[in-house]
Every structure is written in structure tokens, then in C-alpha cells.
Amino acid sequence: MTSSNKLKIVPLGGLGEVGKNMTAIEYGRNVLIIDAGVMFPEQDMLGIDLVIPDWSTYLQDKKDWVRGIVVTHGHEDHIGALPYLLNDINVPVYTTRLSAGLIEVKLRKKGIAGKVNLNIVRAGERISIGGLFEVEFFHVCHSIPDAVGLAIRTPAGLVVHTGDFKFDYTPTWGDPPDFGALARYGSEGVLVLLADSTNADIPGFTLSEKTVDEGLDKAFREAQGRIIIATFASLISRVQQIINAAARHNRVVAIDGRSLEESVERAQELGYLDIPPGLLVDVRQLKGRPDRQIAIIVTGTQGEPSAALGRIADGRHRQLTIKPADTVIMSSRVIPGNEQLVGRAINKLFQQGAQVIYGKAGNVHVSGHASQEELKLLLNLVKPKYFIPVHGELRHLHAHAQLARSQGIPPENIFVVENGVVVEFSDEEAQVTDRVPGGWVFVDGSGVGDIGPQVLRDRELLSEDGFVLAIVRLNQKTGQLLHRPHIITRGFVYVKEKQDLIQRAEEEIMAALHLSGKDAKTTIRKTLSELLYSETQRQPMVLPVVIEE
Amino acid sequence: MTSSNKLKIVPLGGLGEVGKNMTAIEYGRNVLIIDAGVMFPEQDMLGIDLVIPDWSTYLQDKKDWVRGIVVTHGHEDHIGALPYLLNDINVPVYTTRLSAGLIEVKLRKKGIAGKVNLNIVRAGERISIGGLFEVEFFHVCHSIPDAVGLAIRTPAGLVVHTGDFKFDYTPTWGDPPDFGALARYGSEGVLVLLADSTNADIPGFTLSEKTVDEGLDKAFREAQGRIIIATFASLISRVQQIINAAARHNRVVAIDGRSLEESVERAQELGYLDIPPGLLVDVRQLKGRPDRQIAIIVTGTQGEPSAALGRIADGRHRQLTIKPADTVIMSSRVIPGNEQLVGRAINKLFQQGAQVIYGKAGNVHVSGHASQEELKLLLNLVKPKYFIPVHGELRHLHAHAQLARSQGIPPENIFVVENGVVVEFSDEEAQVTDRVPGGWVFVDGSGVGDIGPQVLRDRELLSEDGFVLAIVRLNQKTGQLLHRPHIITRGFVYVKEKQDLIQRAEEEIMAALHLSGKDAKTTIRKTLSELLYSETQRQPMVLPVVIEE
Helix, strand or coil, X not given: CCHHHCEEEEEEECCCECCCCEEEEEECCEEEEEXXXXXXXXXXXXXXXXXXXXXXXXXCCCHXXXXXXXXXXXXHHHHCCHHHHHHHCCCCEEECHHHHHHHHHHHHHCCCHHHCCXXXXXXXXXXXXXXXXXXXXXXXXXXXXXXXXXXEEECCEEEEECCCCECCCCCCCCCCCCHHHHHHHHHHCEEEEEEECCCCCCCCCCCCCHHHHHHHHHHHHHCCCCEEEECCCCCHHHHXXXXXXXXXXXXXXXXXXXXXXXXXXXXXXXXXXXXXXXXXXXXXXXXXXXXXXXXXXXXXXXXXXXXXXXXXXXXXXCCCCCCCCCEEEECCCCCCCCHHHHHHHHHHHHHCCCEEECHHHHXXXXXXXXXXHHHHHHHHHHCEEEEEEECCEHHHHHHHHHHHHHCCCCHHHECCCCCCEEXXXXXXXXXXXXXXXXXXEEEECCEECCCCHHHHHHHHXXXXXXXXXXXXXXXXXXXXXXXXXXXXXXXXXXXXXXXXXXXXXXXXXXHHHHHCCCCHHHHHHHHHHHHHHHHHCCCCEEEEEEEEC | CCHHHCEEEEEEECCCXXXXXXXXXXXXXXXXXXXXXXXXXXXXXXXXXXXXXXXXXXXXXXXXXXXXXXXXXXXXXXXXXXXXXXXXXXXCEEECHHHHHHHHHHHHHCCCHHHCCEEECCCCCEEEECCCEEEEEEECECCCCCCEEEEEEECCEEEEECCCCECCCCCCCCCCXXXXXXXXXXXXXXXXXXXXXXXXXXXXXXXXXXXXXXXXXHHHHHCCCCEEEECCCCCHHHHHHHHHHXXXXXXXXXXXXXXXXXXXXXXXXXXXXXCCCCCEECHHHHCCCCHHHEEEEECCCCCCCCXXXXXXXXXXXXXCCCCCCCEXXXXXXXXXXXXXXXXXXXXXXXXXXXXXXXXXXHCCCCCCCCCHHHHHHHHHHHCEEEEEEECCEHHHHHHHHHHHHHCCCCHHHECCCCCCEEEEECCCCEXXXXXXXXXXXXXXXXXXXXXXXXHHHHHHHHHHHCEEEEEEEXXXXXXXXXXXXXXXXXXXCCXXXXXXXXXXXXXXXXXXXXXXXXXXXXXXXXHHXXXXXXXXXXXXXXXXXXXXX
């Protein structure tokens, strides 16, 4: 067996998280890609719109080897980067029906739906991809219907990848997970397991989606007026639960927010939402209906000021203004980093007189990821030889590795790795053999990958104390100052109130240029920086512009 | 009784939170101020260093009426604005010994310690302030020693203010709270209660500080190498617990981080820390000592890159580099909004091989604020006629109001108000009578209050897509372009890679100026904005500078 005929597994995408958004599996001259999702920029990625996995280095000489892309489920962080990836490497995509429907919406928007070979598979089905990889899709439960895990048979052995999952015995949509398949892989012999680590540091079992029904029922029963309920567009199962609660409590449901409308429409078309006739109405049809017969599902779970809930909280929504008897329900998790925005939105809703149901006590949301006891069960069903915890930050992977050790997997068979690390498997052994850049690429406007650390550093500096730019006109020959310097500043001080400081800065530049024999730019920068710091204790970006006439 | 002889209560400081950092009590021509703390800027307050309460409008005509300031405890959010307030209104300050010690450090740094009349009181003591307010300080438990609540006797009746508190039966420092005093006020008859709402939406009882001992003991027992433990400088009781754990497990303790060193030194001087001789050593004295005999307390609980823990995580700390057997303990809460930074620091510590103990499962931190069952007990002891929930965001105040209703306080006697709202009490009734600006003031560098919405908006724009500035030189008489335009940009694109775009922008400006009859600035702004958006889908701040020669 030559080196290139070993099995390689490479997590390739995730911001802090490992293998969350993309993973590559390589054997011989064949590459299979699992998922291609987007990440949302962190707080210090100023002005960045989206973040996508950096597959370019790993795949640069291997584009012809890529046989296909398999997608585990239809969430943004697993399908959002597909248009970018397919633009680069156009190979067949394989996924379940709802995921395919949501991918299609995305491809159509980018105008490439016609060019992509998008194949629908069913859980339980087994297909051959590129003549080498035999991929079996097995049913799992997650917060979106039609989620699957993958059992990938390779010449080196069987690879099992859970995708995002939890062990829900009473899911909102479909059956409990396919425990039988997992046990079957276990008896067949699994070379390596890659498993979701999102909640690997949380003890116990994740609550069933079913428990949310109780929280929703209580809220729907007690609400005195309208119900406004915020959830993610992609939480299709949650939308179904809300529709069921509304039906039980004689309320119609309207939807407000483009992403929600689109995904509900698509899910309904494909038969993944069961909506009684007449229950779903347009927001404009709510007029004249008693408040106690109204529920409105809105976008804006993260407090985003531009989403429907944000506009309602700010009093900027055209159709919807909070009335004192309204109940607002926050039925989703708060993404870390968004706590302040969400908290602010909740406070504003209270300020306008709404009752707001949120957080753990509200019992209106549960996680879609397995906790420690489920992960132990998984390890005991699948009994892998090697284990790679994925879908989590390093701290979660370490917690997951700890669980695996507690279940008897030898420490040397567990690989806690980062994105871009190549783990290589042969019959006899497994080892880390290489590390390629496997981080991420920034998307800002129409630019993909053109924003780097220098631009971000400038944005950070500008965001702290703004800039001060001084235009100085000098005689080309004598170097004499021709005019009074002209200062332009933004984000530093409120100029109208600081005319004296600006004037003083202009004068100090004149005096310094008169005295100094040094380069004019250096003199201006030094003079300005020192003056502005001593007067304000701030450090704006200082930009000297010298025009020689 | 004239209107001015009614009792007025005005919460004056808090960012989102109500009355958190400052409250005023007015009767006749007498004003008593409770606390004067700082707030930490929220994510969108770009470049702002500190936020202080806006007392100026409320007190502008009443500065002579202010009789004194009482301080409940020595945390930054209760004492941090004192130097600013005392600079404006120099009146006597009354507080307990540790709080006074911490205030003194602060005043000394600002060079005003000599000018301030700082008085030390003891829990249980009753003093007269300004001849009108009789203030009794009662002992409460919080995460810093020497915390007190206030029973303020006024001609209108008795006002009870809890300060920050929890009902801890086994506190680390001192006795359990003074339940006797609370019951005594209850029998005497309390006009109005102001109580801490921080955890009013959390069911049950807050765990005792004592339970942290178990978590620390486990961590200290199991640690194979050094222990590095991050906590707040102000959590003096936690520092004591760490010292106790180190003593039990034969480790010396070093402290790294200026704020920690200062507050430990001050607390030790004043007798609030009990440190066995030889236990506390300098970081430089750790060399040569076995790792299993070392514990280091560090600053940086919020993942701040400049604090000790941040530098350790980044590998930028001069003395401390993570070794594989090290255990890092995060013994403090994560302030909402800092989750990403803290998560990143934890991941980096794992990356360097440390074990990191954090979060609920770690059992190494508890809240210092009362939860729902404690708040119910408080209401039952104090039995106030009126109730004003304070120290919380609106959602917490609403949860607290709900609790008060459940304990039989009539809804019309509960005032959920915001900062700057004046609640007026007479013998017969209580009502909201006025609303003054009671928000906050930004401190940026040495500027207090000079940064307003315009500057912040500019900083936000600059942080998103940077700026593009075009300098155009025109003939003063003919308006003809004299030179090729000169473009300066930062934070927009990486200029080295976008020379063609910059050149094209210069050329389009030339063409547009040649054609357009309009004002040159308008033409430049429009041309640039349109070109840059169509080429990049970004919207940098566009600044035209026209020089007429």
C-alpha cells in the first residue's frame, strides 16, 4: 500500500470549531467532501459579512480528485458555503430531500441552480460515489427534519460521521434516530468515528423537542392578547410545534421575515410542514381579528435591529406595534456574543408593555445536540477503533475525548485535532501526518478573501478613536509651507465643540515644520500624535498628506 | 406639607440596569446619594473607556442640597464613579472599612484623597446625615466583605435599600446576613423597599460561597502540575477561598495582575484577608519550586488579551508559559457579551496543553446575588408598603415585580421604573411625578461627556468598511482640475492588491468632474460611492476634499 493509498481525514471548516462546516475524506486519488457551511463573523471581524471554510490550500492540486459532496442537513452552517465551493469545484451533491430543497433556493439566488448536479437520497439508502466511497445515510434527530449521519465504507475501513444530532425518543418530526444502524456498524467494525461535540461539556441528556410543546402550550394558554414568537428560519420542527400549538389554541399564524417565509414555503412544498387549511394567513389579513386568535412567527432571535423582532422592539415595524396584552416568546438559543443585543431587545419589549417569555425558565427551547449521556451511548453502539471528536471548540473536543477515554477508547486512538490537520489511517495505525492552512476566508460585500489582517487592524483602530488627517502644502523646491494645514477628522472628537483643538493642531504643525529639518510626514505624524494624546488621552489614526506644489 | 416636603426616590445610574450604580433620595431641600459606580461600555459603544451615571440634570439646581454619599460595598460598579462625582459635588462619604480602603486607593490615584471627607461606619451603626436622614447600615452577604444594606429613616417613613446581596448561611467572610435587623424594620413599618433584582428571574436559592470550596478542593487535589486561577480583583472572598485551598494542599500562592495585587494588598492591610505566613510569594520566587506546590492567581477572567490570563493564553506572558500538566481554573462569571473572548482564551489554553476548569460543571463559582426564594424571604421579612425593584434590567425588574405581587404587594404599590424617573411618596400615596435624563455619560480618554451619537456613528461606519478620501485640486477661477486626484483609504480594501480599483476611481472622478456642472464635492462623493459599491458591494465612508489653488 503506497502512502497515497491510505485513508486521510481532514477537518476543514469552522471558526473556533473543528470540522463544523466542512470535512474532507481522501483515499488514493479520491476525495469526498462532507458539508460546506458558512460561519458567522465574530465580534472583532469588523465589517465582515460571512466566513467560509478555507479549502483552497488542501484541495489546490486535488480538484480533479473530488468525487462529490455529501450534506448532512439543511442548516446554514452546513450548506451556506455550497455556492462558493461549487463555483470553484463543480461536483455532484448528495443529500436528503428537505436539505436539497433548501440548497436549491440558495443556488437559484446565485443563478447556478441549472449548473449543479443535485441528487436526492433517503435515510437508509446506500450509494456509491466516484466508484470508491460507499456512503450509507442513516437517520438522526436534530432541530431540522431530514438530518442524516454518514457511514462511509472505504478500502481502509468504515468511517462513521454523526453530523449534528441528538438522541430524541420523541422527536417532533419523524422517527427516533436509527439506533439499529448504529449498532449494525458497531458489529461490522468501525475504523473511525467522527461525532458532534457541541454539548460534550454538558452532563446528562438533552431534553426532547417534545418538552417544548409543554412550554408553548402554557404560554399559548395564558396569553391574554397576541402571541409574537421569534425563532430561526431553519428550525422547521419548531415552526411545526408552533403551528400545532396555535391549532390547539384556536389562533391563526402569520409569518413575518423573509428568511422564515422562504424556508416555511419550501418546507411546506416538500411536505415537511403539516399546516391545517386556513391556519396560515398573511400579516395583512390579521386586521379585525381578535388578538387572542393571533400568533405571529417572526425573525430576529438574536436581537438583530434589522430583523422583524428588532424592528418591533424599537417601534420601527410598519405593521406591528406592541400592545400591553401581547406575549413575546423567544424560542431559540442565543448565539454566544449576542447576549447584549438579545437582552436589549427583551428589555425594550417589556418597556412597551409586552410579557416576554425567554430563557431556561420559559421552557420554550431545547438544544438540538447530544449531551454527555447520549455521547456515551453513541460510543457504546458504534464501538470505533479510532475516535475524532468534531463539531466543537477545542474545549468541547477535550471534554468529548475525556468521555471517550472513560468508555475505554485508548488515549492514543483519540485524535483531538484542529482544522487543516491531516489524520492518516492504515490497517495498522493512525497518525497525524500533515497540517495545511484549514482556517477560514472572509466574505465582505462581493469580495471573497481580499480582506486580511491589515485591513481588519485598520478597521479596529478606526473604530476605537477614529482618524485625523492633515493636508499640508509645501513649496516643491524650498519645502516652505504654502498654506495653513488643513485637518480632516472623523470618529475622534465632536469637531464643532473642539474647534480650538483643531486650530491648535494646525498651528503646532506649522511651528514644527518651521523648526524641524526632518521629513515633513514624520514631523507631522509625531507632532499630531503627541498633541492629540496629551490633550485627549486618545490615539486616533494619524495620517499626514504632503502635497508639493 | 408642600410638594418639596415629599420624599422622592430617583434611580440615576445603570446601563440597561436601573439604579444599579447610583440612586438619589430627596426630602425637602436635602439629597442623599447612594453609591456612585461605573459601568463597562457595551459592544456598540466603540472606543469608549468607561461609562458613568448622568447625575447632572437631576442635581444641577440641587448641588447645595446634597448632604452626603453612602456606599453599600467596594465593587467598581458602586464606587468607580466617586472621583468624578466628588469632583463635581464634594460632600462627605460614608461607608464600611474595606469599601473606604478601596475608595481611598481610587481617590489617591486621582490626587484628590486629601480633599475628600471619607467616614468609616460599621454594620449595625446608625448615623445622622445632614440632620435629616438617619441611616442605619445593616450587614448583608455579597461576594466582597463588608457589604451593607441601608435603612434610611426620613420624615416620610423608613426606606430600606438592600444593596447587592444574597442570603448566604455559610459565607466565606463574616456572619450570615442580619435577618434580625430586616425583621425589626418589618415590625417598625417600612414605607418602601428597594431591592437587588439581578437574579430575580432565576428560580430557587443562590448557592452559598461555601460550595465553591468543594470545587476548589477537587481541582487542587487532582491537579498534576501548577494551578493558574483567574478571578476578579474585587472578589476578595474568593481570593480568601483560594488561599485556604492552597494552604490545605501545600501550595504557595503568587499573584499576577496589577488590579489583583492592589486590592489584595489593601484587603490584607485592613485585615480582610487571612494569609498564613510564607504562603504568599512573588511570581519571581516561583522558580525552582515543584509545580505541584504552586498556585498563581491571575487577572483576565473576561478573556481580555491585555490581562495576565490573556497573555498566558496567547503565549505572550514573560514569566508564565503553559506546561502540559498545568490546570487553569476560571473562578468568576462571564459578563454577558464577553463569551466569545472567554471561549477563545479557554480554547487557546487547551491548545497549549492545559486542563481548564470552567463553567457550571467546574463548580468553582457562584453568584453573589439573591435568587427568587431569597427575594421572597426578603419581602416577607421587610413587609414594605411600596416596592421598587432595582439593580437589574427591565426584564429582571418585571420578574421581581411579579414575585412581589405573588407575595401580596398590591400591583399599584409596585413601581417598575427606569433611570431618571422620580417616584414621590407622601403619607397617603406614591406616584411617578417626573422624568429627568438619568442615563449615562461616556468617558473616553480624558474626555467626560464629549463623545456623543455623531462620533459613535462615525466610528461604527469606519469599523464596517473604513473610509476613502479623495483630494482634488482645482483652479480657483476656472474650476479646472489641476492634477490627477489623490486617493487615501484605510480599512476598505488591501490597497496593494487593489491598485487597479484605486486608479479607476481616480479616473472616474476626473471624467465626472469634466462632465458635471454640479458642485465638485457632490460630484466626487456620488461618483466614488457608486463605483466602489458596484465594484465591491461595500460602503466605505467617502470624503471629498477640494483644494482650490
